[in-house]
Amino acid sequence: MRPTWTDASFLLAASLLVALGGCSTSKDAVLPHGDSTMLDIWNQETGGGASSSQASRRLLDARQSLRRPLTEADIRAEQAVNSTYTRTAANEIYRQFHRLPNPDLVMYVFPHLAGTDPAPVPGYTTVFPLYQRVQYAMPGERLEAY
Structure with missing residues (x-):
């Protein structure tokens, strides 16, 4: 008897199911459960807790080395930047958001x-206008008048 196309498609479907079945795993095999909590893992990795005061001291020293105090120039520059966006009586009459042409x-x-x-x-x-709506520029983006 001659094989038909249905026999070939059955064999193809069966081999596909076998191949896909080999890829399946359980969640517990990939991510095993332990007795430790997230706090235990955090303390172990960061050196926290009562077990290792030397490790926690090294961690605090590393964090402290990343911090630096603000200099006088940093404070002045921050005030200058913030003052450009702050509304006062002097700049209240001027537009911050200029219309785009x-x-x-x-x-x-x-x-x-x-x-x-x-x-x-x-x-x-x-x-008629080119654009349907009026568009506005961000502060400092467009300074020239049109």
Whole structure:
């Protein structure tokens, strides 16, 4: 008897199921459970807890070396940056968010017939803005007037 295409498709499906079945594993095999909690792992890795005061001291020293005090120049620069965005009576009348240009487009409409009863409409010129909405720039992004 001649093999048919259904026999070949059955063999292909069976081999696919066997191949995919070999890839399956259990969650416990990949991520085994232990008796330690997250706090225990944290204390073990960071040297915290009562077991190792030398390790915790090294960790605190490493953290302290990363910290540095602010210099006088840093404090002055921070105040200057913050003052540009702070609203005061002096800068309240000036705009911080300038409008971006929205040029007008001029369009000529040729003479045509319009309506259900075709009525002649003479040619005319109309003006409309390029963008639908008014767009604003971020502070300091656009300083020149248009």
